[in-house]
Amino acid sequence: MTRKIAILGATGSIGRSTLDLIEAAPDRFEIVALTAASNVEQLAEDAERTGARLAVVADEALLPQLRERLSGTNIHAAAGPAALAEAAAGEADLVMAAIVGCAGLAPVMAAVQAGKTVALANKEALVTAGALMLDAATRHGATLLPVDSEHNAIFQCLAGQDAHRVARLILTASGGPFRCSTAEEMANVTPAEAVAHPNWSMGAKISVDSATMMNKGLELIEAHYLFGLPGERINIVVHPQSIVHSLVEFADGSMLAQLGPSDMRVPIAHVLAWPERMATHVERLDLLAAARLDFEAPDELRFPALRLARQALDAARSAPIVLNAANEVAVAAFLAGAIHFPDIAATVERALDTMDEPAPNSIEEVIALDLQARGVADRMIAELAA
Ligand SMILES: NC(=O)c1ccc[n+]([C@@H]2O[C@H](COP(=O)([O-])OP(=O)(O)OC[C@H]3O[C@@H](n4cnc5c(N)ncnc54)[C@H](OP(=O)(O)O)[C@@H]3O)[C@@H](O)[C@H]2O)c1
Structure with a gap:
């Protein structure tokens, strides 16, 4: 049996990595729906190539263009919020939620209310509506699988463990491109410098969030909802190599960590195949080449976003x-x-x-x-x- 997949935000960084994995395993997966905000050409090309049945563009003004581009195919073209919800709640077994920002909230909620397995990359949905989403997931029998590499690492570390014996979670952070910059140096950085992440290739918004470290702040709130721990039991540690993706410390003093290359296809493959595992063609982590793992405390004076996120979680x-x-x-x-x-x-x-x-x-x-x-x-x- 193939697993039917809908990708919300198919034209973005996570969306494209998801497509890459799925297209390499056609015996396991079938694409049923793809969505984008405005990138009609990429959306149509992906829909045609993968045999998707539904292609949705968020911007309703672009529907005629999408229809025109897909004329002569069996792919249904649609647009707007109701169509995004339809892609999320339709025939997919698993919905990859990879729209960036709060714009992803309503479609994610539609998937949850339809009782889907939701692979959640869109952290902003959980940050803004965490309690409501968890409640809806319980009521509708939906499963939330974390895609963010840190939360996916913790999810993997918790598998088969006694959740009541978790002492704390440790989220690792690369520190971003300005980890070693002074506040004065950061005052005049350009957007191009801010999106140039040292380890990960990502969309522009999350890249800037990594540079301010707001990304880690959002992840703190995301971890609170996903794993049910209060903020004071979720620590953040800067780990510039991005090899250890996060850790769990248990009551007995043991720590479990998940390691892997800085390639989002690893956590994405984990959720796509979950509870099984699938083979990937991702380049392997070479421990001897990596040689060392460094850890340091985050600096909340130079990166106030961390303090603000903690403050927002507490408030x-x-x-x-x-x-x-x-x-x-x-x-x-x-x-x-x-x-x-x-x-x-x-x-x-x-x-x-x-x-x-x-x-x-x-x-x-x-x-x-x-x-x-x-x-x-x-x-x-x-x-x-x-
Ligand atoms: N990239 C990563 O490595 C990574 C890692 C962990 C978590 N995440 C999370 O995953 C999510 C996606 O990140 P990304 O880096 O893949 O972003 P991205 O490259 O900017 O892609 C965003 C996707 O969302 C679509 N989109 C944007 N605005 C929309 C709207 N208003 N309505 C509907 N669709 C919209 C875009 O369509 P168009 O192409 O048409 O604009 C695109 O398909 C974010 O929440 C991010 O925090 C990303």
Whole structure:
């Protein structure tokens, strides 16, 4: 039996790595649906090549272009939020959730409510709606499998273990391209420098998040929801080689770690085949060539995003949504050249100081709070740019 796969965000970095693995194992997998935001050409090409039955573009204005491109094929072209939800909740057995940002939240929730196995790369969905998503997963019998390399590492370390005997989780962080830079040096870095990650090849947004270390902050919140531990039992350790992807310490003092190459196809393959394992053509980790593993404490003075994420997790209420929304807006502004690198964390901090609302009770309330926080961050950025 082949496993039917839908890829939300098929044209992105995680989406393409997923396609690469699936196309190398046609006896195991079948693509049923692919989605993109606006990259019609890539989406259509992938849909045709893989034999997908549904191709969805988020931007409704691009539907005529997608229809035209797919005319003469059996692939159904669709667009907009309802079509994204249809791709998520349709015939797939496993949904790869690889849309970037809070835009992925509604489709992920549609997959969860349809009781799917969801391979979750879209960390922003869990950061903004973690409690609601876990509750929906329980009610609808959905399974969440972590794709983020750190959370996937922890998931692997916990397999077969007594979850009640976990003392703490240790998330590793590469430290990003500015690990050794001073605050003065970081003040004037360019978007090109910020997206040039030393170890991983990723989309622009997560690359900037790695440079500010907000990525690790979002992962802290993600780990809290996925593994049910309070923030104080989730530590962050900088590990520049990105070989140890994360660790679990148990009550008896044992630590288990998962190691592997810095290639997202490894955790993606793990969730695609789970609970089995599949062969991949990924280049193997050469321990002798790697030679050493270094660990150091993160510097929350140079990387305030870490402190802000911890603060948002502790504050709860609307704080994780505000943290995420302000960060998305500020990262986009930085990539567009409108603000400086340190303004990203400064904008997030000001937004957290400005907005404090009760915790949302529904996805609609999450989306409304997200929009409100974006408005707050937009105003702050306009002031900075003036
Ligand atoms: N890349 C990694 O190595 C990595 C590792 C761990 C976790 N993650 C997480 O995985 C997610 C995806 O990251 P990525 O690096 O693959 O991002 P990416 O390369 O920027 O790709 C994003 C994907 O989402 C689509 N998309 C963007 N905005 C959308 C919207 N408003 N509505 C619907 N679709 C939209 C894009 O379509 P278009 O191409 O048409 O714009 C693209 O297919 C993120 O949440 C990230 O944190 C990534």
